Amino acid sequence: MSSAIRIxxxxxxxxxxxxxxxxxxxxxxxxxxxxxxxxxSPCIDAHGMVVLPGGVDIHCHIxxxxxxxxxKFQPESKRHDVSPRVNELRSGTGGSVPSTFTTGYRYATLGxxxxxxxxxxPLGARHTIEELHDTPVIDKGxxxxxxxxxxxxxxxxxxxxxxxxxxxxWWLNAAKGYGVKLVNPGGDEPWKGNRNSNVHNxxxxxxxxxxxxxxxxxxxxxxxxxxxxxxxxxxxxxxxGHSGNYTTTIETMKTAEGRRVHITHIQFHSYGGxxxxxxxxxxxxISDFINNNPNVSADVGQVMFGDATIMTGDAxxxxxxxxxxxxxxxxxxxxxxxxxxxxxFSYQEHIYTHALQWAxxxxxxxxxxxxxxxxxxxxxxxxxxxxxxxxxxxLLMDKQFRKEQAALANQKxxxxxxxxxxxxxxxxxxxxxxxxxxxxxxxxxxxxxHLGVGGDADITxxxxxxxxxxxxxxxxxxxxxGRFFIKDYEFCSDYQGRILHVEPEYDRAITQxxxxxFEDYYTIQFENYSIDDSYxxxxxVVPTKSLS
Amino acid sequence: xxGSSKVIENAICTFCGCVCDDIELTVDSGGKxxxxxxxxxxxxxxxxxxxxxxxxxxxxxxxxxxxxxxxxDAAAEVFVNAKFPTIYGLSDTTCEAQKQAxxxxxxxxxxxxxxxxxxxxxxxxAFQGVGESTASLGEIKNRADFxxxxxGNPAEAHPRHFERYAVNPKxxxxxxxxxxxxxxxxxxxxxxxxxxxxxFLQIKPGSDFELLWAMRALVKGRALDRSVEERxxxxxxxxxxxxxxxxxxxxxxxxxxxxxxxxRGRHFNVGALLQLVTDLNDFTHFVSMPTRGHGNxxxxxxxxxxxxGYNFGVNFNRGxxxxxxxxxxxxxxxxRGEADxxxxxxxxxxxxxxxxxxEHIKSIPVITxxxxxxxxxxxxxxxxTTATYGINVPGxxxxxxxxxLSLRPAFDSPFPSDEKVLRAIKERIxxxxxxxxxxxxAA
Ligand code: SF4
Ligand SMILES: [Zn+2]
Numbered sequence: 001m002s003s004a005i006r007i008x009x010x011x012x013x014x015x016x017x018x019x020x021x022x023x024x025x026x027x028x029x030x031x032x033x034x035x036x037x038x039x040x041s042p043c044i045d046a047h048g049m050v051v052l053p054g055g056v057d058i059h060c061h062i063x064x065x066x067x068x069x070x071x072k073f074q075p076e077s078k079r080h081d082v083s084p085r086v087n088e089l090r091s092g093t094g095g096s097v098p099s100t101f102t103t104g105y106r107y108a109t110l111g112x113x114x115x116x117x118x119x120x121x122p123l124g125a126r127h128t129i130e131e132l133h134d135t136p137v138i139d140k141g142x143x144x145x146x147x148x149x150x151x152x153x154x155x156x157x158x159x160x161x162x163x164x165x166x167x168x169x170w171w172l173n174a175a176k177g178y179g180v181k182l183v184n185p186g187g188d189e190p191w192k193g194n195r196n197s198n199v200h201n202x203x204x205x206x207x208x209x210x211x212x213x214x215x216x217x218x219x220x221x222x223x224x225x226x227x228x229x230x231x232x233x234x235x236x237x238x239x240x241g242h243s244g245n246y247t248t249t250i251e252t253m254k255t256a257e258g259r260r261v262h263i264t265h266i267q268f269h270s271y272g273g274x275x276x277x278x279x280x281x282x283x284x285x286i287s288d289f290i291n292n293n294p295n296v297s298a299d300v301g302q303v304m305f306g307d308a309t310i311m312t313g314d315a316x317x318x319x320x321x322x323x324x325x326x327x328x329x330x331x332x333x334x335x336x337x338x339x340x341x342x343x344x345f346s347y348q349e350h351i352y353t354h355a356l357q358w359a360x361x362x363x364x365x366x367x368x369x370x371x372x373x374x375x376x377x378x379x380x381x382x383x384x385x386x387x388x389x390x391x392x393x394x395l396l397m398d399k400q401f402r403k404e405q406a407a408l409a410n411q412k413x414x415x416x417x418x419x420x421x422x423x424x425x426x427x428x429x430x431x432x433x434x435x436x437x438x439x440x441x442x443x444x445x446x447x448x449x450h451l452g453v454g455g456d457a458d459i460t461x462x463x464x465x466x467x468x469x470x471x472x473x474x475x476x477x478x479x480x481x482g483r484f485f486i487k488d489y490e491f492c493s494d495y496q497g498r499i500l501h502v503e504p505e506y507d508r509a510i511t512q513x514x515x516x517x518f519e520d521y522y523t524i525q526f527e528n529y530s531i532d533d534s535y536x537x538x539x540x541v542v543p544t545k546s547l548s
Numbered sequence: 549x550x551g552s553s554k555v556i557e558n559a560i561c562t563f564c565g566c567v568c569d570d571i572e573l574t575v576d577s578g579g580k581x582x583x584x585x586x587x588x589x590x591x592x593x594x595x596x597x598x599x600x601x602x603x604x605x606x607x608x609x610x611x612x613x614x615x616x617x618x619x620x621d622a623a624a625e626v627f628v629n630a631k632f633p634t635i636y637g638l639s640d641t642t643c644e645a646q647k648q649a650x651x652x653x654x655x656x657x658x659x660x661x662x663x664x665x666x667x668x669x670x671x672x673x674a675f676q677g678v679g680e681s682t683a684s685l686g687e688i689k690n691r692a693d694f695x696x697x698x699x700g701n702p703a704e705a706h707p708r709h710f711e712r713y714a715v716n717p718k719x720x721x722x723x724x725x726x727x728x729x730x731x732x733x734x735x736x737x738x739x740x741x742x743x744x745x746x747x748f749l750q751i752k753p754g755s756d757f758e759l760l761w762a763m764r765a766l767v768k769g770r771a772l773d774r775s776v777e778e779r780x781x782x783x784x785x786x787x788x789x790x791x792x793x794x795x796x797x798x799x800x801x802x803x804x805x806x807x808x809x810x811x812r813g814r815h816f817n818v819g820a821l822l823q824l825v826t827d828l829n830d831f832t833h834f835v836s837m838p839t840r841g842h843g844n845x846x847x848x849x850x851x852x853x854x855x856x857g858y859n860f861g862v863n864f865n866r867g868x869x870x871x872x873x874x875x876x877x878x879x880x881x882x883x884r885g886e887a888d889x890x891x892x893x894x895x896x897x898x899x900x901x902x903x904x905x906x907e908h909i910k911s912i913p914v915i916t917x918x919x920x921x922x923x924x925x926x927x928x929x930x931x932x933t934t935a936t937y938g939i940n941v942p943g944x945x946x947x948x949x950x951x952x953l954s955l956r957p958a959f960d961s962p963f964p965s966d967e968k969v970l971r972a973i974k975e976r977i978x979x980x981x982x983x984x985x986x987x988x989x990a991a
Binding site: 063065067068071072073074075078079082083084085087088090091092093095098099100101123124126127130131134191192193194195196319328329330331332333334335336342520521522523524525527528531532535 | 557558560569570643647651654655657672675676677678679680681682683684685686687689690691712713719720721798799826829831832833835849850851853854855856857858859864866867868869870871944946950951952953954956978983984
């Protein structure tokens with residue numbers, strides 16, 4: 001049976017099943033993890049290796065219109081970072097926004113087998129899916145941007161909540177999305193319609209609507225919970241990057257009133273200080289709130305020194321950064337749905353704010369009492385490329401290394417945080433949580449992030465090394481869906497990967513309400529908007545949870 | 549089945565970059581002819597109504613009829629025997645076909661380029677230099693109260709651009725349509741388009757850059773002397789008034805065409821324009837957009853970019869993508885006599901490239917894929933007749949504003965799609981080159 005694989009003698013970390021470094025046998029058959037396989041099945045002797053579930057990235061920007069703009073935009077970051085063709089594995093280019101094939105292969109080389117594109121205007125979903133088809137190996141899905149959706153906001157301001165919920169469900173189906181993303185709720189209207197301004201307060205009225213950011217946030221948190229989506233509302237809070245924004249972040253979390261919510265790249269939302277002045281760290285306040293509120297989860301959005309690309313639906317933020325750096329800049333509005341800003345960026349050790357951001361991210365990881373709710377991300381490529389994950393893991397596992405790195409950064413910034421007082425070193429078990437088990441669980445992907453029977457056979461084997469950065473940089477074996485992608489450090493066959501999406505039920509009558517809106521506001525026909533099933537021929541519908 | 553005509557609603561016209569998706573096609577009872585194309589403009593009507601399934605052979609090798617299989621083998625043979633195969637065209641086919649073409653270039657360590665290099669290549673380069681502020685066309689329809697066209701004649705090249713996107717549409721923010729907008733045109737001569745403009749600036753040929761730079765200075769509040777009029781044909785007073793209007797609008801847009809990209813200054817012109825628009829964002833919301841010509845040239849840019857990182861003029865000689873316009877753009881590769889095989893998809897360089905390039909085309913083996921014979925296909929070693937995208941072939945195309953749409957073909961063609969032919973050639977190349985899944989048996 002060529003589809004069966006036995007992995008023996010490896011040190012297994014599988015937090016969802018409570019397995020912490022035991023020497024344990026893992027059996028694979030037909031793409032799944034099984035109890036046992038025939039004795040004569042092919043076998044990997046994983047002696048000296050660590051066996052982990054494939055990594056799961058809960059938040060990154062890897063496919064779609066804005067990503068492709070960022071690729072075309074930065075030839076300067078590609079020439080020195082190429083990825084040659086290897087037999088049938090396609091060539092590509094890197095930089096902080098790699099080409100599609102290179103994105104898939106590089107993720108897999110690190111041992112990641114699932115990644116979620118975090119910001120797609122539904123009008124661009126078709127484009128995103130096209131790119132995801134060309135992003136090999138990994139399974140993937142995407143969140144659709146709904147917090148600046150003119151049609152939804154009109155329903156909301158009129159208090160038509162039942163229709164609002166149906167419309168959200170319709171939109172997820174139409175775009176083949178996995179989840180609902182909020183970016184700078186309410187900020188598009190002042191940006192597009194009022195001379196590039198913004199909203200700054202959750203209770204401020206949004207120009208042109210009888211609505212506040214808080215009402216949008218509340219409605220989408222409730223709706224995602226009510227629909228039983230596998231992943232709750234995924235929120236990029238208002239006031240990203242602004243000094244003093246931690247109060248907005250806490251207010252946003254409070255708006256959930258105990259219901260499930262995910263706050264993304266929370267590092268960028270954990271600043272004290274006054275607007276216009278240098279930020280300070282409020283990692284403690286944010287951590288305390290999350291530690292005490294089990295309905296809230298977050299990913300960190302760690303900043304890593306070096307090149308990055310700012311790429312976000314938060315157009316006013318990018319404009320502000322553009323005016324600080326005076327670098328080349330992209331703005332791209334999507335009708336009725338979203339804004340977008342793109343800017344090449346570089347985080348530098350000696351700069352106060354950058355060093356502070358770096359330290360705050362680490363504080364957030366290390367102060368989290370529950371690693372299941374504070375998971376790993378760099379908001380790729382915003383805080384830095386996903387290629388930094390191995391280094392980030394080492395920073396979390398190796399206190400000495402962390403102190404050495406902190407010594408190279410702006411001391412005023414570092415000393416204004418509690419980073420140097422944090423003695424915690426994460427264990428391999430905890431790393432397995434924040435990079436595998438927890439993101440899978442938060443995403444509601446029951447078959448991922450673990451090595452229990454019935455799980456997808458997405459498995460990574462690393463040589464057990466002292467230097468965790470070196471260890472996580474190059475997986476020795478990567479098994480995806482039961483097939484080898486990397487075997488003994490070498491690429492094997494290419495692998496397509498699946499598109500994960502949801503299909504919440506909705507009342508078909510809602511289309512009669514949405515269609516007239518399209519006629520007034522959109523430039524494409526309503527009938528040409530929904531994405532045909534043929535686009536996700538290799539898709540997997542992740543079920544919504546039964547509602548109680 | 550037969551006997552009654554068929555109607556296809558919300559069909560998509562790929563004749564120009566407007567990619568209108570509201571066409572209602574009527575196919576006659578024989579299922580081989582479109583008799584009506586409601587909502588289409590004169591160009592779109594001609595595109596649909598004049599489409600016939602002709603009785604061409606599916607393929608020719610050295611001018612002689614051949615089967616599809618024979619032609620695929622012959623084409624793969626040409627490709628694998630070449631040291632510097634070049635693939636060109638791609639702006640009038642589906643993204644699905646474009647993907648196969650890039651794969652072939654990758655597997656051959658060849659060269660790939662699209663018609664972007666001869667229309668908005670300078671736009672791509674300027675964009676790399678300074679970025680852009682842009683929007684989907686619906687945002688312009690909804691909000692733009694100041695609309696400017698520079699170096700283009702949409703009334704004739706994109707006939708429904710005014711009606712659908714930028715000038716006439718009413719919206720909740722623009723309840724009176726055109727009356728709520730100011731329309732400005734910049735060109736070197738009056739055109740059909742300039743007739744509808746509220747403001748027309750007839751500028752001296754070749755002075756685009758100077759004029760744009762002068763406007764940038766005014767936006768930034770710098771003093772200019774009156775010599776700008778002598779150089780550009782536009783008086784300082786008019787220019788000041790115009791710039792003030794641009795700063796005062798609520799949502800401005802600046803469209804630009806090949807009158808800017810393909811004249812003196814090229815990517816400098818576009819860079820100046822894109823930067824002017826960025827500068828205006830200090831005062832108000834302002835966006836820009838190239839008015840792209842071919843139905844899916846924007847898709848070609850996108851596909852080549854997501855697969856390689858660069859959107860045209862890409863070379864794989866070293867086993868990975870490199871980009872250098874002027875070096876890897878097809879007109880240059882041919883003009884220097886470098887390529888030793890050429891594959892052209894839905895384009896006709898044999899009729900519109902330089903004499904030197906055409907001479908070289910005639911001296912090397914050429915493969916063509918096109919629904920109709922072309923000047924280039926007359927010289928082809930292997931010429932495929934393919935089905936027409938949008939009319940016979942489904943797939944994805946991108947509007948000039950990067951909005952993707954799925955085609956709704958009207959009827960089947962006896963000819964294969966570009967995608968099918970390219971995929972078969974790719975698979976044959978992989979066989980010949982021994983490029984196979986490196987699937988080692990487990991441990
Ligand atoms: S404007 Fe262009 S896309 Fe629209 S109908 Fe005319 S030719 Fe076709
Ligand atoms: Zn993000």
